Amino acid sequence: MLTTALIFWPLAATLILLALDAPLAKGWALAASLVELLLTIIVVVQFEPAAGNQFVVNYPWVASLGISFYAGIDGISLLLVLLTTLLTPLIVLSSFKNSYDKPVSFYSLILFMEAALVGVFVALDGFLFYIFWEMALIPIYFICLRWGGVNRGAVTLKFFIYTLAGSLVMLVGLIYLYFQTPGQHSFAAEALYAAGQALPASTQGLIFWAMFLAFAIKMPIFPFHTWQPDTYNTAPTQGTMLLSGIMLKMGIFGVIRWLLPVVPQGVNEWASTAIILSVIGIVYASCLAIVQKDLKRLIAYSSTAHVGLIAAGLFTLNKIGMQGAMIQMVSHGIVIVGLFYIIDIIFSRTSTQEIASLGGIRSAAPLLTTVFVVVMLGSVALPLTSGFVGEFLLINAVFQYNHVVGALAGLTMILGAVYMLRSFQQTMLGETNTRTRNFIDLGTNEKIVLYPIVVLIIIIGIYPAPLLKISEAAVDSLWNVIANYQAVNQ
Amino acid sequence: MNAVYILSGLGIFSLLSEIFNIRKVLFPIVLLGLAAAALLLIMDWNSVQSYYSNMLTFDNYAVAFSAGISIVALLWFMMSKDYFENNTHVTDHFALVLFSLVGAVFMVSYSNLAMLFLGIEILSISLYILAGSKMKDLFSNEAAFKYFLMGSFATGFLLFGIALVYGVTGSFDLNIIAETVAAPSVNFPSLLYAGVLMMMVGLAFKISAVPFHFWAPDVYEGSPTVVTAFMSTIVKIAAFAAFFRLFSTCFAAVSSQWVDVVQVITVLTLVVSNITAVYQNSVKRMLAFSSVAHAGYMLITLVALNEVSDSAILYYVVSYATASIAAFTILHNVAFENENVTAEAFNGLVKRNPFMAFTMTVALLSLAGIPPLAGFFAKYYIFTVAFESGYVGLVLLAILTSLIGIYYYFRIIIAMYLKSSDIITPIETPLLHRVLMVICLLASIILGVAPDLIIRLI
Numbered sequence: 002m003l004t005t006a007l008i009f010w011p012l013a014a015t016l017i018l019l020a021l022d023a024p025l026a027k028g029w030a031l032a033a034s035l036v037e038l039l040l041t042i043i044v045v046v047q048f049e050p051a052a053g054n055q056f057v058v059n060y061p062w063v064a065s066l067g068i069s070f071y072a073g074i075d076g077i078s079l080l081l082v083l084l085t086t087l088l089t090p091l092i093v094l095s096s097f098k099n100s101y102d103k104p105v106s107f108y109s110l111i112l113f114m115e116a117a118l119v120g121v122f123v124a125l126d127g128f129l130f131y132i133f134w135e136m137a138l139i140p141i142y143f144i145c146l147r148w149g150g151v152n153r154g155a156v157t158l159k160f161f162i163y164t165l166a167g168s169l170v171m172l173v174g175l176i177y178l179y180f181q182t183p184g185q186h187s188f189a190a191e192a193l194y195a196a197g198q199a200l201p202a203s204t205q206g207l208i209f210w211a212m213f214l215a216f217a218i219k220m221p222i223f224p225f226h227t228w229q230p231d232t233y234n235t236a237p238t239q240g241t242m243l244l245s246g247i248m249l250k251m252g253i254f255g256v257i258r259w260l261l262p263v264v265p266q267g268v269n270e271w272a273s274t275a276i277i278l279s280v281i282g283i284v285y286a287s288c289l290a291i292v293q294k295d296l297k298r299l300i301a302y303s304s305t306a307h308v309g310l311i312a313a314g315l316f317t318l319n320k321i322g323m324q325g326a327m328i329q330m331v332s333h334g335i336v337i338v339g340l341f342y343i344i345d346i347i348f349s350r351t352s353t354q355e356i357a358s359l360g361g362i363r364s365a366a367p368l369l370t371t372v373f374v375v376v377m378l379g380s381v382a383l384p385l386t387s388g389f390v391g392e393f394l395l396i397n398a399v400f401q402y403n404h405v406v407g408a409l410a411g412l413t414m415i416l417g418a419v420y421m422l423r424s425f426q427q428t429m430l431g432e433t434n435t436r437t438r439n440f441i442d443l444g445t446n447e448k449i450v451l452y453p454i455v456v457l458i459i460i461i462g463i464y465p466a467p468l469l470k471i472s473e474a475a476v477d478s479l480w481n482v483i484a485n486y487q488a489v490n491q
Numbered sequence: 492m493n494a495v496y497i498l499s500g501l502g503i504f505s506l507l508s509e510i511f512n513i514r515k516v517l518f519p520i521v522l523l524g525l526a527a528a529a530l531l532l533i534m535d536w537n538s539v540q541s542y543y544s545n546m547l548t549f550d551n552y553a554v555a556f557s558a559g560i561s562i563v564a565l566l567w568f569m570m571s572k573d574y575f576e577n578n579t580h581v582t583d584h585f586a587l588v589l590f591s592l593v594g595a596v597f598m599v600s601y602s603n604l605a606m607l608f609l610g611i612e613i614l615s616i617s618l619y620i621l622a623g624s625k626m627k628d629l630f631s632n633e634a635a636f637k638y639f640l641m642g643s644f645a646t647g648f649l650l651f652g653i654a655l656v657y658g659v660t661g662s663f664d665l666n667i668i669a670e671t672v673a674a675p676s677v678n679f680p681s682l683l684y685a686g687v688l689m690m691m692v693g694l695a696f697k698i699s700a701v702p703f704h705f706w707a708p709d710v711y712e713g714s715p716t717v718v719t720a721f722m723s724t725i726v727k728i729a730a731f732a733a734f735f736r737l738f739s740t741c742f743a744a745v746s747s748q749w750v751d752v753v754q755v756i757t758v759l760t761l762v763v764s765n766i767t768a769v770y771q772n773s774v775k776r777m778l779a780f781s782s783v784a785h786a787g788y789m790l791i792t793l794v795a796l797n798e799v800s801d802s803a804i805l806y807y808v809v810s811y812a813t814a815s816i817a818a819f820t821i822l823h824n825v826a827f828e829n830e831n832v833t834a835e836a837f838n839g840l841v842k843r844n845p846f847m848a849f850t851m852t853v854a855l856l857s858l859a860g861i862p863p864l865a866g867f868f869a870k871y872y873i874f875t876v877a878f879e880s881g882y883v884g885l886v887l888l889a890i891l892t893s894l895i896g897i898y899y900y901f902r903i904i905i906a907m908y909l910k911s912s913d914i915i916t917p918i919e920t921p922l923l924h925r926v927l928m929v930i931c932l933l934a935s936i937i938l939g940v941a942p943d944l945i946i947r948l949i
Contacts, residue, residue, distance in 0.1 A: 063943050066875065135862040147908050154905045162897055165861075169890045172871070176878050176886075 003044050004056045004072045004123050007082065010037055011116035018109045027097055030108035034090040034115065041086040050076055051474045054125065062129070067179065067187040071126035076475030080327055080468065081122040081254055084334045085247050089115045092242045095342050095450045098349070099238075101148060107239075114140040114243060121251050127175045127188040130259065131168070134215075137251065138164055141236075141243055148237040156235045163228040167218035171255075174211030178263065190258075197263035198486075205267030212260045213275065219252030220308050222275070223282030233301035238345040241297070245304050246338040250330050253311055257323075261315075262479060265486040268318065275316040276402065280409050282309035287416035291423075296344045296354040299424055300337070303380065303417060307333050307392075310413050313406070314395030318487065320480045322398025327472040328465055329391025332379065332458070336388060339376040339454040343369065346447060347428065351436040356424055361433030365440035370429050372443070372451045377425050379458040381418045387461035492535075492542050492549060494528035494557055495596055501525075502589035509582040518572055521585060522565060529561040545664060546603040551949045553600035555805050556732045560595050563725055563812045564588075569927045570820045571717035578715075584624060588721065591617035595729035599736065604653045604663040607733060611649065611697065614729060615642050618722065622714040634713025641696065641706035649693025655686030665741045673744035684748045690737065691749060697730035698786045701759040708771075711779035712831060719775060720819035723782035724812040731789050735804055739796055746796065754794045758888060760787030765892040768899045772833045774822055777899055778815070781858060784896065785811050788889060791873050795880035799946075803872045806945045810857065810865035810938055817854035817931035821847050824920050834902050839912035847920060848907045850928040855900040857935045860893050865938035872946065 014033035021029055048055060054073035062070045074082065093111060101107045117140070120133030138161065145157045179186050181196035197208060218225045233241050261268055283306050290302035311329050314322035346369065347362070348354045363370040375386070382388035392414060400407030443451065461468060501524040508517045532554050539550045549557075568588075575581045590613060597610030619642065623635025657663060659682055660671040672683065692703065699707035711719045742749065764787060768780035789807055792800040824847065825840065826832040841848040857866035870893065874886045920928075938944060 063946070065943070065947060066872070132862045135867075139856070139861065143908070146905065154909045158898070158901055158905065161901070162894055165897060166894050169894070172874070173883070173886060173890065176875055177883075179875075180878060 002056070002058070003040065003047075004074060005058050007037065007040055007044070007086075007123065008072065008116055008120050010040060011112045011119070015109045015112040015116070018105060018112060021105065023104050026104040026108045027093070030093045030112055031090060033112055034086070034093050037115065037119075038086045038090055041083055044074060044079065045083065045471075048074070048076075048079055048471065050470055050472075053475070053478065057125070062126075066128075067182070067185065068128045069126050069187075069189065070129060071189055072120075072123040072129065073125050074123055076472040077254070077257055077327065077479070078122045080331055080472050081250055082119055084250065084331050085115060085118045085122065088242070088246050088334055088338055091338060091450050091453065092239050092246070094446060095242070095338075095345070096239045097446045098444070101237075103147070107144070107148060110140040110144050111239065111243070114144075118247055118251070122254060125190040127179065127190065127193050127259070129188070131172055131175060134171075134251065134255075135165075135168055137248060138168075141240060141248060144240040144243070145232065145236040149235045149240065150237075151235065153235045156231045160228045160232040163225075164218055167215035167225070170211050171215035174208050177208065177211075194262050194482075198265060198482075200264065200266075202266045202270060205264040206270050207267075208264045209260065209267030209271050212255070212263070213271070216252040216255040216260060217275075217278075217312075219255065220249055220312060221252070221305065222278050222309060222312055223285055223305075224278070226282065226286070226305055229305060230298055230301045233304075234295070234297050238341055241301075241341050242338045245301070245341065246334045249304070249308055250334060253308070253315065253326065253330055256312070256315055257326075257479065261318075262482045265483050268316075268483065269486060272316040272318055276313045276399070276406060279309040279313035279316065280399075280406055282306070283313070283410055283413050284416075287413060287420070290420045291416065293420075294355055294357060296347070296356055296359075296424060296428070297341070299356070299420060300340050300344065303420065304333075304337055306413050306417065307337075307380075310392065310395050310399075310410055313410050314398045317398045317402040318480075318483050319398040319401060320476065321394050321401070323476045323480060324469060324473070325391050325394025325398060327391075327476060328461070328468055329388070329395060331468060332387035332391050332461060335454055335457050335461075336376055336379040339372075339451060339458070340380060342447075342450060342454075343373050343376065346443070350440050353436060356427050358434070359428040359437060360431040361429075362437050362440050363429045364433060365437060366442040368443045368448075369440075372455055373425060373429060375455045375458055376451075377421050379462070381421050382414050385459070385462045387458045387465070389462055390465045492540065492547070493531040494561060495593055497524050497528045497531065498561075498589055498593045498596065502586045502593070505582050505586040505589060509580070514581060517582065517585060518568070521568055521589070525561050525565040525568065529558045529565070532558040532561065541602065543606075545666075546606045547597065547600050548602035549600050552732075552736065552801055555949050556599035556728065556808075557596045559805065559809055559812075560592065560599065560725055560728055563728065563809075563816065564592055566813070566816050566927060566930065567717075567721055567725065569923050570720060570816060570823065572923060573921060574715065574717045574823070578625070584621065587617040587621055591615075591621075592725070595725055598729040598733040601733070601736070602665045604656070604665070604668075607737065608646075608650060608653060610729075610733070611646065614726065615646070618642075618718075618726065621718045621721070622710060624718060625715055628713075630713035631715065632713075634710045637706055637713075638710045641710075645693045645696030645703070647693075648689050648696070652686045652689030652691075652693060655682050655689065659683040659686065665737075669741050669744065672742065679745075684745070687742055687745065687749055688752060691752065694730065694734040694737070695756060698727060698734055698789075699783050700756050700786050700790060701763045701783065702756075704760070704764070704783050707783055708776050708779045711782075712773060712776050716775065716819060716823045716826065719779070720816060720823075723779065723819075724815050727782060727786065728808045728812060731786065731804065731808065735793055735801065738793055739800065743796065750794060750796075753790060754885070757787055757790040757794055757885065760784070760790060761888060761892040765895040765899075769895060771899070773831045774826075774834055774836070774903065775831055777834075778818060778822070781896070781899070782815070784892065785858075787892070788870060788873055791877050791882070791885055791889060794885065795877040795882045797876060797880050799872075799879075800876055802946050802949050803869075803876045805949060806865075806872055806938075806942060807869040809945055810869040810935070813931045813934040813938070814854040814857040814864075814866055817850055817928055817935070818858065820924055820927055820931075821851045821854070824918060824924060834906045835910070835912075837903050837906040838910035839915070840907040840918075842915060843912070844918040844920065846925070847918065847928070850932050851907065852904055853932055853935055855904055857939070859897050859900040863936075863939045865935045865942070868939050868942045872942070
């Protein structure tokens with residue numbers, strides 16, 4: 002029942018919002034997303050980490066085609082639902098100072114997006130998952146198209162076609178698995194797992210690529226990332242936050258739920274390729290981030306680097322790596338939303354996001370500077386920040402997998418420190434100039450968004466155990482599935 | 492069968508209403524009549540009835556498609572009322588459309604090749620006139636003439652094919668032909684297969700499959716928008732249903748002889764139409780090519796013939812027709828007098844009429860096959876049919892071409908939301924069109940969320 006409510010409440014809120022007047026739109030969107038957060042908290046309280054899928058709903062939907070409305074929450078999905086419902090109110094709140102053209106459409110798209118994202122994370126039916134996966138694409142496309150920056154028509158179309166291409170290939174994979182299920186075919190996760198695991202290794206390899214392509218494009222992993230920097234840059238800040246904070250986790254979640262347990266042998270066969278691609282992406286994106294002159298683009302590339310590390314850690318098929326991926330997904334979501342918001346604040350005051358033309362903001366805005374320091378340290382994974390826990394586990398896993406690859410993956414931390422510290426130094430420290438002299442420090446709204454982010458970064462950094470505990474059992478059982486096949490192979 | 496009487500009656504009534512000067516009540520009576528026809532058809536559900544010594548058989552397939560045609564026709568009348576009342580003799584044109592609907596019903600319910608021929612001719616002859624209904628417009632005349640020439644050519648092929656098949660099997664009756672060709676270990680003269688292929692060519696003309704599609708863009712562009720909408724929805728449904736009925740029942744036993752040809756036609760249709768559509772400037776021409784492309788997706792079901800093919804087609808045509816009618820209604824409202832507009836006419840539509848822009852967006856997304864709209868499920872269903880019969884390559888190709896489809900459909904979406912227009916006057920739409928848009932909008936969404944409503948039928 003709670004799962005259904007989690008999916009349908011934002012949808013219902015969207016419909017109500019469409020009937021409201023423009024001035025009420027913001028407030029209603031915030032209220033609705035807070036209610037959604039409250040629902041998630043109720044779920045967290047009732048959640049039993051050891052009990053597998055809980056709050057399961059299962060209704061036949063298109064019975065003749067084996068499709069059902071089958072959803073439930075386990076530790077992995079709960080973390081991501083929590084991330085989504087936590088970030089959405091912050092994202093809504095971060096938009097309060099902007100006056101958007103057509104606020105009703107803007108906020109209803111955000112709520113619609115939230116529904117689709119939650120749906121992706123709780124779906125246990127392959128077809129349902131696919132529907133939500135695609136549904137998440139529509140609102141973000143229109144958010145970028147209507148409220149984005151220069152050249153948005155071409156950029157967003159590229160983004161749309163790119164991600165849709167990946168999804169459609171995944172659909173082929175899903176249909177193939179569906180026809181492998183015995184008897185009355187079914188899209189239920191268990192049936193697809195059983196069907197996929199029973200396939201011969203070569204077929205599993207094909208299915209791996211069909212699904213992996215969709216997830217790799219969404220994350221994005223090198224060389225499927227070309228849509229990303231332009232899209233992040235063109236999207237309005239809230240769109241960028243949704244894309245980088247939550248939507249990219251769809252790709253990682255897809256790997257965890259719909260790739261690893263479905264074709265474990267295919268994963269075993271191709272995991273090294275995926276790791277190499279991820280590590281190339283890490284180094285490549287980090288190097289590009291260093292030479293960026295534009296803050297938003299810099300953060301976009303840094304995001305690619307961090308996600309590369311998550312993917313690499315995940316594909317080591319090592320329990321530590323998986324656990325690290327879980328915690329790092331949460332941390333990355335929180336940090337990246339904070340970073341993009343800080344850039345938005347800087348841009349709104351100085352009308353520039355070019356690093357060279359900024360400088361000396363510290364003297365005018367000490368609060369913002371402090372917040373930036375914490376968020377930045379979270380991003381470069383300093384111990385006692387949220388970034389550290391995840392990245393440490395991930396690099397540890399990659400290192401165990403292969404020392405050289407591990408060393409290369411470790412570059413994220415070093416190169417990350419280079420570009421983050423340098424961009425911080427050049428924007429916040431140094432001489433003030435005409436643009437930054439009259440910089441106004443954080444307002445109330447901005448504090449309400451940024452302070453929770455800062456607090457979360459520190460709390461998760463010091464005491465990550467509760468988060469780890471939520472996902473531990475689910476990660477364990479996932480790992481057991483894969484470990485079985487590794488044992489068979491060796 | 493009652494539907495046929497009602498439709499014919501309505502046609503005659505429409506002609507008489509000119510004489511008795513009761514044009515005012517004509518429109519509501521036509522709408523009521525169409526609704527009644529659909530209702531009567533649905534009441535015949537699950538009772539297979541044959542008429543005229545087995546020349547027409549109303550089985551569930553026929554009933555579903557005839558009812559579908561009646562309902563789409565009802566929507567179409569809502570769309571085109573004002574055009575015909577303002578620009579032409581409403582009674583003549585309503586009568587022509589109603590008679591062509593009778594032909595369409597014959598085409599989905601025939602069980603005798605003579606009846607197929609008759610249905611196609613009844614449908615086509617009315618259409619030749621409708622295509623030229625802008626009498627003083629050169630392009631409209633060209634469209635009518637071209638359509639007539641090409642149409643008669645296709646009919647010639649069809650008739651020749653029927654004759655050859657009759658020569659081998661000795662019957663026009665679908666069941667007898669099916670039994671004859673299914674007879675094991677009989678070597679049929681190749682005349683039979685020549686006949687089958689000629690019938691295929693004739694029908695492929697009617698559904699405008701590549702390479703028999705050359706008439707379609709010019710005819711669609713030259714005809715008035717409302718007539719184009721009629722041709723690309725109702726005519727397409729009828730022609731495709733006829734095509735499918737013939738090959739899935741009558742020639743299923745010799746499918747090895749024609750399935751490769753259909754496959755080639757399908758591949759060509761998918762690739763050529765989608766790529767050509769990208770290069771069209773005129774929105775109407777783009778929609779024309781898109782309708783050719785949708786014929787390609789429907790043809791997949793015939794290639795991958797299995798027991799759920801018919802239900803896949805029914806769902807596809809319904810979802811396609813509702814989205815198309817919405818798109819044509821909006822094109823009609825945006826373009827108004829100047830009928831061949833480019834995507835630029837849609838610039839800034841979201842400011843000029845937000846509801847219209849929203850409906851157009853949903854219609855285009857449905858045509859492009861984006862979930863959770865009906866167009867997505869229609870494509871998905873066809874993909875599963877193809878998959879089940881082992882045509883994975885065809886599915887991959889169809890996926891590739893639907894990505895191309897995104898490109899040209901989204902050009903209009905981008906124009907509506909992104910581009911600004913010099914003209915900022917709001918566009919007023921008649922109440923009837925607004926109701927129609929709401930119906931199409933809801934149909935696209937509801938059928939997408941609850942596909943069971945249709946796919947369980949046959």
